[in-house]
Amino acid sequence: MTNTSVIGFDVHIKRNSDGLVRVYHDESDFYSGGEFQWLDNNYACDCNRHILFQRIAGEEDESDWDIECSNTLYSIVKFVLPNGKEIEVA
Numbered sequence: 001m002t003n004t005s006v007i008g009f010d011v012h013i014k015r016n017s018d019g020l021v022r023v024y025h026d027e028s029d030f031y032s033g034g035e036f037q038w039l040d041n042n043y044a045c046d047c048n049r050h051i052l053f054q055r056i057a058g059e060e061d062e063s064d065w066d067i068e069c070s071n072t073l074y075s076i077v078k079f080v081l082p083n084g085k086e087i088e089v090a
Contacts, residue, residue: 006030011038012077013053021077022056030081038076039089049074 011024028034037043043052050067053074054060067073079087 005032006034006081008082009034010080012080013049013056014075014077015053016073016075022053024052024056030079035079035087038079044071046070046073 007029008025008027009030011026012021013024014021026034026038028037033041042048047067047069050073051060051064054064076089078089081087
């Protein structure tokens with residue numbers, strides 16, 4: 001079965017220091033670069049995940065833009081597609 005276009009999906013982002021999970025809604029196409037963006041591209045970096053994590057709760061400020069690039073502060077727990085399908089991230 002070939003994956004078709006899936007526009008819009010939820011990304012469950014976990015702050016590793018305390019386990020708090022927030023949900024970010026991404027309007028991109030999951031199967032045409034959306035998943036890649038989060039796991040291997042720009043949003044795979046803690047500097048970007050931190051900004052989005054703060055933005056979700058309306059807590060973003062200028063200091064959030066000073067976070068160094070790394071890959072240990074935040075994790076993606078799962079993606080949830082519009083049809084309710086959950087894709088767990090190891």
